[in-house]
Amino acid sequence: MDLAYLRAHPAHLPTFLTHQRIRETPVSGGSICAASRLTLDDGHSVFAKTWPEGAAQPVPAGFFTTEAAGLRWLRDADAVAVPEVLVALPELLAVDWIEPGEPTPAAAERFGRELAVLHRSGASAFGADWPGFVGALDQDNTPDPGPWSTWFAQRRLLPYLRRSVDVGALTATETVLVERVIDTVGEYGGDEPPARIHGDLWPGNVVWGLDGRAWLVDPAAHGGHRETDLAQLALFGGAPHLDRILAAYREAWPLADGWRERVPLHQLHLLLVHTAAFGATWREAVGRCAREVIDGAPDRATVEQ
Numbered sequence: 001m002d003l004a005y006l007r008a009h010p011a012h013l014p015t016f017l018t019h020q021r022i023r024e025t026p027v028s029g030g031s032i033c034a035a036s037r038l039t040l041d042d043g044h045s046v047f048a049k050t051w052p053e054g055a056a057q058p059v060p061a062g063f064f065t066t067e068a069a070g071l072r073w074l075r076d077a078d079a080v081a082v083p084e085v086l087v088a089l090p091e092l093l094a095v096d097w098i099e100p101g102e103p104t105p106a107a108a109e110r111f112g113r114e115l116a117v118l119h120r121s122g123a124s125a126f127g128a129d130w131p132g133f134v135g136a137l138d139q140d141n142t143p144d145p146g147p148w149s150t151w152f153a154q155r156r157l158l159p160y161l162r163r164s165v166d167v168g169a170l171t172a173t174e175t176v177l178v179e180r181v182i183d184t185v186g187e188y189g190g191d192e193p194p195a196r197i198h199g200d201l202w203p204g205n206v207v208w209g210l211d212g213r214a215w216l217v218d219p220a221a222h223g224g225h226r227e228t229d230l231a232q233l234a235l236f237g238g239a240p241h242l243d244r245i246l247a248a249y250r251e252a253w254p255l256a257d258g259w260r261e262r263v264p265l266h267q268l269h270l271l272l273v274h275t276a277a278f279g280a281t282w283r284e285a286v287g288r289c290a291r292e293v294i295d296g297a298p299d300r301a302t303v304e305q
Contacts, residue, residue, distance in 0.1 A: 001021065001040055006086055010088070013048070022040065024037070024038055025037045025039070032052075033050060034052045035050075036049075037097060038094070045097035049064075049093055050091060059091060060136065060138065061090070062130075062131050064088055064092060065088050066132065066133055067218070067219065068093055070128070070222075073128075073196070074198065074216060074221050077121040077196055079117035080215075080216050081114070081209065081213040081214065082216050083095040083215060083217065099210040100208065101210035101212065102208060103240035103241060104212065107208060108214070109244050109247070110212070110214070111206070112244065112246065112248030112251075112252070113252045114214075116252035116253040117252070118196055119196060119226040120195070122193065122196055122223075123222070124194070124223065126143070126144045126145070126223045135277055137160075139156075139159075139220060140155045146194070148190075148192060148224075149185045149188070153181075153185040156224075157178065157185075160275070169275035169276065169279045170287075171283070174287040174290065177290035180290070181293045185265070188262055192225060195224060196221075198229050199228070199229070200218060201228075202236055202270065203238060205218045205219070206239060208240070226253075227255065227262055227263075230246065230255075231263045231264075232270055235271075264290075271286045271289050
């Protein structure tokens with residue numbers, strides 16, 4: 001099987017893997033999926049991921065095809081580097097392999113400019129035309145005209161607050177704080193038309209390539225707020241050269257007044273996803289983030305290194 005054959009017959013890939021007709025090397029696939037590097041007969045490499053064998057639950061319906069739709073939508077903007085989807089089946093996703101490199105200041109600045117172009121390409125509504133997932137959790141992508149603040153509170157904060165409470169991940173203290181953010185979300189400003197965003201842009205979903213570009217992977221792509229992607233880049237230690245990324249982005253497309261104060265508001269979504277999915281380990285982070293939203297005093301050191 002070479003690349004031309006794979007493109008023409010994507011449904012054959014599972015058969016070739018089952019019969020060991022393709023060289024397969026396990027690689028890191030994140031915390032959810034099993035992943036491997038496939039080497040085709042023509043020497044071309046492919047990144048493939050599947051739902052782990054023996055997982056507690058079966059692969060959610062539409063999990064891989066939803067990711068493929070998001071990748072294609074982001075790639076259609078012809079802005080940030082996004083790998084080509086080669087195979088999208090209910091049980092498997094395969095994309096072009098990205099040869100890893102090192103993050104450099106030049107690559108970071110290029111990424112910032114390209115991310116601005118991606119966001120400017122826009123979306124027809126908040127949400128998307130495909131079902132949503134963030135990690136392994138479903139996410140409501142029902143298209144919505146907005147305004148953004150109301151949509152974000154009802155579709156990105158409230159559902160994961162409820163799930164977090166249901167699994168016992170949050171106490172009454174954190175719950176009340178997040179509820180206050182939801183109730184007052186319109187007071188923080190920043191409403192904009194929908195941008196074309198990655199939607200789960202924590203630093204682990206940016207692959208720094210040997211070609212000197214930053215590549216977007218594992219999206220929860222939808223029409224959302226551009227500040228969400230930028231705020232998520234500052235989570236979990238922050239992306240390399242984040243200051244260069246933000247400076248280049250703002251040069252290409254200036255951000256609205258108050259964007260720094262809104263950083264924790266945009267980060268709160270992913271932190272609630274973590275309490276909903278992984279439990280009380282992330283409780284303190286949710287409470288701290290909600291307080292920063294209310295107080296209007298984010299930890300700017302993590303944003304403007």
